[in-house]
Every structure is written in structure tokens, then in C-alpha cells.
Amino acid sequence: MKQNDRYGLELAGNNMKTRFWILISVLAAILAAGPGTRPALAQFDYIDISNPFLRKVPMAVPVFKSFSGSAREKVMAVKLARMLAGNLEFTSYFTILDRGSYLYDPDRSGITAPDINFGNWTVIGAEMLITGGLKLDGDLLELELRLFDTFKQKLIAGKRYRGPVKGRDGMIRRFCSEVIFALTGKRGFFDSRLAFVSNGTGHKEIYVCRFDGKDVRRMTTYKSITMLPDWSADGRHLAYVSYRNGRPQIFIHRLANGRVRSMTKPGIQITPAWRPGRAELAATLSLSGDQEIYLLTAAGKTIKRLTNSRGIDVDPTWSPDGKKVAFVSKRSGTPQIYIKDIATGRVARLTYHGRYNTQPSWSPNGDLIAYSSMEQGQINIYVSDIEGNNPVRLTSDQGDNEAPTWSPDGSLIAFSSTRRGKSRIFVMTRYGTDQRQLIVLDGEQSDPSWSPNTMQ
Amino acid sequence: MRKRMWISVALLLIVPGLILTVSCAKKAAESEPAAVEAEPAPAPEPEATQPEQPAEQEQPDQSAIEAEQLKAQQEERAREAARNLFINEDIYFAFDSAALSDVAQQVLRSKAEWLRQNPDVTVTIEGHCDERGTAEYNLALGERRAQSAKAFLVNLGIDPARLNTISYGEERPVDPRHNEEAWAKNRRVHFTID
Structure with a gap:
């Protein structure tokens, strides 16, 4: 990256421009390498895309360096290093090595390649190292972050951020995205959120939290039954179902101002699913008593009917290109998952094993569908390719595991589980590894829905 | 909807109760809801009214009126029971x-x-x-x-x-x-x- 300064850093302001500069620098890197090579991809062999969670990459994240040495800076240096390590550990790609093992003093050591004794890191097993340095000037924070390959003694990614202190979490998230992009070619999920349902108040209401389950906020106070949230592609709207007017209706909730609109259709209105890239939804309505899936505008106007079979048709999920929709139908006698091509109208059955396959969720990469399957009275999560071949069970023998939803990079799946008694939101890798509880909250939680990477 | 059920159960007790004595019916509705749910058609004691009839108003056709009242009450109770069953x-x-x-x-x-x-x-x-x-x-x-x-x-x-x-x-x-x-x-x- 030729325009970087001698410390290998790109300067990034804490504003919209940053994304532009990231794009430019990536393009520059590709151009600099010349045609015929794929330099951006060449780096990705750090993490094995085919099975990235089998062997976690050992990584060291020492406490950041405080440039002035002030007490306030030192407190923040510890806090931000911990936050960064936590975010990266959450991906399940890395093992963050215990700080006690580090042969490193942030006050005395440098944070740039010439000043780093890489041997001190390889000897404790660290293959990756992230160093940071920060300077606080009143309300202004300047933060430098670098990712190194300790064996090659090479800088992989470096950034300098400058902006108001209150933007510090955003700076950390942004660098985490850089790290994951440098290692996997994807932007990760650090700017995403989850919507879910909790009944802690005695009523099912919609809540939103950060990707890591922190910063939980209640979005509705309807004191009714409110459920099945789904994010619009721009992350600005939630669609959900609520009984607040007495019957199940779909509501569109604008997050910025809390404005809510309901759809005026007879019968039940359930399972809304925003179409990627458009202000349209698929949802199940029963206009004449028979449930069918319709394509609707955000204002609730019918564009067209997507299914036409007597019996239950419910629970649509879109392919990431918005051209196909997977859904649940009882047309063959038991609930099974089908895929409809919107343009050709052709319908193919996806699931054949078992007698109860529901809750399809199409992966953001388009190649997989997660769903839940009930066998012997227990519900578990499966992942299958979109031809329905090789369904793989990801959960087993631990209560009911339901409602899978993909992280925006397709690396993780959040779901609800009753493995500890009450229903809780859990997360795991798309291979079923690293299953852990995501949200700690009173009451029971269900219906997780992972947003696109749209948090500001 | 559960609330609505309670309301109808409470009404069921209060309406005939009003014919008798108000305080008695209220007490029953508040104190023993579980028992009421288990037995959907409770029959309040209609006989309780009779001794309270003032003696001075006694007239020759009193027994006919009483029979009529009793019949009306029985019909009312039957209606309530049918509604309750529904x-x-x-x-x-x-x-x-x-x-x-x-x-x-x-x-x-x-x-x-x-x-x-x-x-x-x-x-x-x-x-x-x-x-x-x-x-x-x-x-x-x-x-x-x-x-x-x-x-x-x-x-x-x-x-x-x-x-x-x-x-x-x-x-x-x-x-x-x-x-x-x-x-x-x-x-x-x-x-x-x-």
C-alpha cells in the first residue's frame, strides 16, 4: 500500500470518509500488485476458509501503549485492548493468549515493526500480534492499531483513527473489521446487531442488542404479544408481528424515530421477511382463510402472491440476491421447506428427512440454508446446501434449539435454546462449534434476528 | 382473553348475587376463583331469599309469585349454564x-x-x-x-x-x-x- 506512511498506517478519520479510504487503499493494493495476481486473496491463507474453526489462530493483544503516560490514557489503553481482544475472540477464529504470558512491557516496548522483538511473541506461541498506541488530547482520541504476522515479522494491517473519545468503541470495531477482512476477505459482523424477543416484563416485547449481546435495549412497550422481528436490508427498520390491536398484525418500526406503522389486511399477518436490497417484504397473510405468502410493499400494498396451495404456507426467507424465497409448506402433509424462484415460478422441495422442518434462514453467502428440524420431540438446527444435499445437524441432545439466524458475514449462527431450562439466545459457528449463551437477561428470550452490518 | 374469562365467571356470580345480596356474591367471586373454574356452573342458593321477604307484604297470591320468580330464576340459571358451557x-x-x-x-x-x-x-x-x-x-x-x-x-x-x-x-x-x-x-x- 504505497500511500501509507512509514509506520505502515493509513490515516482514518472517524467519519464516513473512512470507508471510502479503505476502499481506495484496497484498490491501490490490488493495482500495485499488477494483473494476474490476487494479492488480497493471497493473505487469506492465515485462516482456512474451508474449516476455519478447527484450529484457532493464537493471537496476542498486549495492553496498548499510552503516548503521554497519563493515568487517563493508561486506563483507556487497558480498556480498549480488552475490548479489541474480546471482539476478535468472539469471531471464534482466534485464541487470545493470556496476558500473563507476554514478555512485553507496553511502557518500554515500541509498537511498530522495527521496535518489536518478534521472538518474544513466537516463543509464547503467538502467530498474530496486535499492538496499539493512543493519545488523548482533551476530548480528542488518536488511536494507532497494527496487526502483525509474528513468524513472517510482517505488518498485515495498520490504521490510525482520530476523533471524539465517545467514538472509541467504533474505532475498535472498525479495526476488528480490518483484521477480519485482511484474514478472511470478509468484513465480519462488528457493525451488526441482533433483534430478539424477551418476556422479562411479563409480555413478549422486541429488544435490540449489539452483535456480542451487550447494550440491550427494549424497542417496544406494547404489553401484548410481540414477536418475529426481521431487519430491513438498510438496518433502519424492523418488521415484526404484534397483537397490540388484538390480532396478529405486521408492524414496520423505524428505529431512528420510533415511528410505527401497521398493515391493514384482514386475517392474520405473520412472518415478515424483508427482501434484500428493496423496500419489500414477503409475509404470510390469510386474506380468505387460506394462508399464502405474499410480496408486499413496506406500506403493506400487495405486489403479488408468491404461493398458491391449500394449507399452510409460512415463514419465508430470501436468497441474498432477492431472487428466490425459501418457505415452509404443509402441501405434502408435513411441514417441509421449499424454494421458489420468483422469476420462473418454479418450486423445489429442499428437505426430505424427518417430518417437521421449519424456520429456514438463507445464509448471506447464498450457498446454505439453516433450519430447525423436530425429531423424536426434540428440535435441532441443521444446515444444508440449497439443493438440499448433505444436511448437517449442528445441535444435539441439549433441549430444543430453534430459530437460526446468520451473522452478516455468514460465519456465525444465533439461535434460541432451552438447554439450560428457560429459552435463551445462543451463538455458534456455522460448523456448530463454540456454542455459547449470547444474551443474559431476565425472562425468556426467543426469535433472534441478526442485522446486516449497518450500525453507525 | 383469560381476563375476559374471569370477567364472565365473575359476572356469572355477581348477576344472580345481585338478586340476593350484593356483598355475599362479591366475596365469593374474589375469594374462590379456582373452585369456580373447576365447576363451570355453580348454583347459588335461591332459598336464601325467601326468609328475608318482609312478612307484612304477604298476600294471598304470594306463593304463585314465588313460583314464578323461582321459575324465572331457574330459567336464568339454565341460560347462564348454557352460556357458560359454550x-x-x-x-x-x-x-x-x-x-x-x-x-x-x-x-x-x-x-x-x-x-x-x-x-x-x-x-x-x-x-x-x-x-x-x-x-x-x-x-x-x-x-x-x-x-x-x-x-x-x-x-x-x-x-x-x-x-x-x-x-x-x-x-x-x-x-x-x-x-x-x-x-x-x-x-x-x-x-x-x-
Whole structure:
């Protein structure tokens, strides 16, 4: 990256421009390498895309360096290093090595390649190292972050951020995205959120939290039954179902101002699913008593009917290109998952094993569908390719595991589980590894829905 | 909807209670709701009124009036009992099914009869599911159960405009336990009077 300064850093302001500069620098890197090579991809062999969670990459994240040495800076240096390590550990790609093992003093050591004794890191097993340095000037924070390959003694990614202190979490998230992009070619999920349902108040209401389950906020106070949230592609709207007017209706909730609109259709209105890239939804309505899936505008106007079979048709999920929709139908006698091509109208059955396959969720990469399957009275999560071949069970023998939803990079799946008694939101890798509880909250939680990477 | 049931149960006690003594009925409604639910047609003691009749107003046709009153009260009680049965008698379904069993059809025939005798009443038919299965699908299944019951009543000549339907999916179990007995109770269609 030729325009970087001698410390290998790109300067990034804490504003919209940053994304532009990231794009430019990536393009520059590709151009600099010349045609015929794929330099951006060449780096990705750090993490094995085919099975990235089998062997976690050992990584060291020492406490950041405080440039002035002030007490306030030192407190923040510890806090931000911990936050960064936590975010990266959450991906399940890395093992963050215990700080006690580090042969490193942030006050005395440098944070740039010439000043780093890489041997001190390889000897404790660290293959990756992230160093940071920060300077606080009143309300202004300047933060430098670098990712190194300790064996090659090479800088992989470096950034300098400058902006108001209150933007510090955003700076950390942004660098985490850089790290994951440098290692996997994807932007990760650090700017995403989850919507879910909790009944802690005695009523099912919609809540939103950060990707890591922190910063939980209640979005509705309807004191009714409110459920099945789904994010619009721009992350600005939630669609959900609520009984607040007495019957199940779909509501569109604008997050910025809390404005809510309901759809005026007879019968039940359930399972809304925003179409990627458009202000349209698929949802199940029963206009004449028979449930069918319709394509609707955000204002609730019918564009067209997507299914036409007597019996239950419910629970649509879109392919990431918005051209196909997977859904649940009882047309063959038991609930099974089908895929409809919107343009050709052709319908193919996806699931054949078992007698109860529901809750399809199409992966953001388009190649997989997660769903839940009930066998012997227990519900578990499966992942299958979109031809329905090789369904793989990801959960087993631990209560009911339901409602899978993909992280925006397709690396993780959040779901609800009753493995500890009450229903809780859990997360795991798309291979079923690293299953852990995501949200700690009173009451029971269900219906997780992972947003696109749209948090500001 | 549960609240509504309590209200109707409370009304059931208060209305005849008002004929007798107000304070007595209130007490019963507040103190023993569980017992009332178990026995849907409680019969208040009508005899309690008789000794309280003022003696000075006694007239020759007093016994005829009393008989008439008693008959009216009995009719009222029968009406209440029938209404009560209409509200409290649910119909039940097999797992993942909205098909009406013989028993369910029998119950629906008696509901149709009550609807014919009470032509001004409109009702809501609630479809419910057990907790097994998934929430989205159960919302749809609950609606199909309500629709099955509605279609059966319409076939028996009940005006569809008097029959609203709603699905609560698995959201409102009557029995919160996690076993076969509870599931069987929760896979139901329940009627409420609008």
C-alpha cells in the first residue's frame, strides 16, 4: 500500500470518509500488485476458509501503549485492548493468549515493526500480534492499531483513527473489521446487531442488542404479544408481528424515530421477511382463510402472491440476491421447506428427512440454508446446501434449539435454546462449534434476528 | 382473553348475587376463583331469599309469585349454564392437525345449537397449539384450527359474520407444563363471546 506512511498506517478519520479510504487503499493494493495476481486473496491463507474453526489462530493483544503516560490514557489503553481482544475472540477464529504470558512491557516496548522483538511473541506461541498506541488530547482520541504476522515479522494491517473519545468503541470495531477482512476477505459482523424477543416484563416485547449481546435495549412497550422481528436490508427498520390491536398484525418500526406503522389486511399477518436490497417484504397473510405468502410493499400494498396451495404456507426467507424465497409448506402433509424462484415460478422441495422442518434462514453467502428440524420431540438446527444435499445437524441432545439466524458475514449462527431450562439466545459457528449463551437477561428470550452490518 | 374469562365467571356470580345480596356474591367471586373454574356452573342458593321477604307484604297470591320468580330464576340459571358451557368447553386436536375429531364435531353441534338460540351473539374462535413445534408454524396451525371450527359451524347454518377467528399459536397455553397431558389440553379451539 504505497500511500501509507512509514509506520505502515493509513490515516482514518472517524467519519464516513473512512470507508471510502479503505476502499481506495484496497484498490491501490490490488493495482500495485499488477494483473494476474490476487494479492488480497493471497493473505487469506492465515485462516482456512474451508474449516476455519478447527484450529484457532493464537493471537496476542498486549495492553496498548499510552503516548503521554497519563493515568487517563493508561486506563483507556487497558480498556480498549480488552475490548479489541474480546471482539476478535468472539469471531471464534482466534485464541487470545493470556496476558500473563507476554514478555512485553507496553511502557518500554515500541509498537511498530522495527521496535518489536518478534521472538518474544513466537516463543509464547503467538502467530498474530496486535499492538496499539493512543493519545488523548482533551476530548480528542488518536488511536494507532497494527496487526502483525509474528513468524513472517510482517505488518498485515495498520490504521490510525482520530476523533471524539465517545467514538472509541467504533474505532475498535472498525479495526476488528480490518483484521477480519485482511484474514478472511470478509468484513465480519462488528457493525451488526441482533433483534430478539424477551418476556422479562411479563409480555413478549422486541429488544435490540449489539452483535456480542451487550447494550440491550427494549424497542417496544406494547404489553401484548410481540414477536418475529426481521431487519430491513438498510438496518433502519424492523418488521415484526404484534397483537397490540388484538390480532396478529405486521408492524414496520423505524428505529431512528420510533415511528410505527401497521398493515391493514384482514386475517392474520405473520412472518415478515424483508427482501434484500428493496423496500419489500414477503409475509404470510390469510386474506380468505387460506394462508399464502405474499410480496408486499413496506406500506403493506400487495405486489403479488408468491404461493398458491391449500394449507399452510409460512415463514419465508430470501436468497441474498432477492431472487428466490425459501418457505415452509404443509402441501405434502408435513411441514417441509421449499424454494421458489420468483422469476420462473418454479418450486423445489429442499428437505426430505424427518417430518417437521421449519424456520429456514438463507445464509448471506447464498450457498446454505439453516433450519430447525423436530425429531423424536426434540428440535435441532441443521444446515444444508440449497439443493438440499448433505444436511448437517449442528445441535444435539441439549433441549430444543430453534430459530437460526446468520451473522452478516455468514460465519456465525444465533439461535434460541432451552438447554439450560428457560429459552435463551445462543451463538455458534456455522460448523456448530463454540456454542455459547449470547444474551443474559431476565425472562425468556426467543426469535433472534441478526442485522446486516449497518450500525453507525 | 383469560381476563375476559374471569370477567364472565365473575359476572356469572355477581348477576344472580345481585338478586340476593350484593356483598355475599362479591366475596365469593374474589375469594374462590379456582373452585369456580373447576365447576363451570355453580348454583347459588335461591332459598336464601325467601326468609328475608318482609312478612307484612304477604298476600294471598304470594306463593304463585314465588313460583314464578323461582321459575324465572331457574330459567336464568339454565341460560347462564348454557352460556357458560359454550365458553368453557374447548375442542381438542391431534398434534400438527386441524382435523375435527368425532368428539370435537359433537361439541361443535351443541355450540351451533346455542348460537341458534342466541342469534344476537357474535363470537371469536381462538386457535391454539401446544409448545412443541415452532412459533411461526404454530401461528399458522392455530389459525387453521380456528378455521376448521368456523367452517363446521357455517356448514351447520351459522352466519359466518357472527364467527370471528384468531390464532394465538403456542403463545397462550392453558397448562404451562411440558408433558403429554398439558400438550393435549393446549391443542385446542376456545370460544369467547364478543
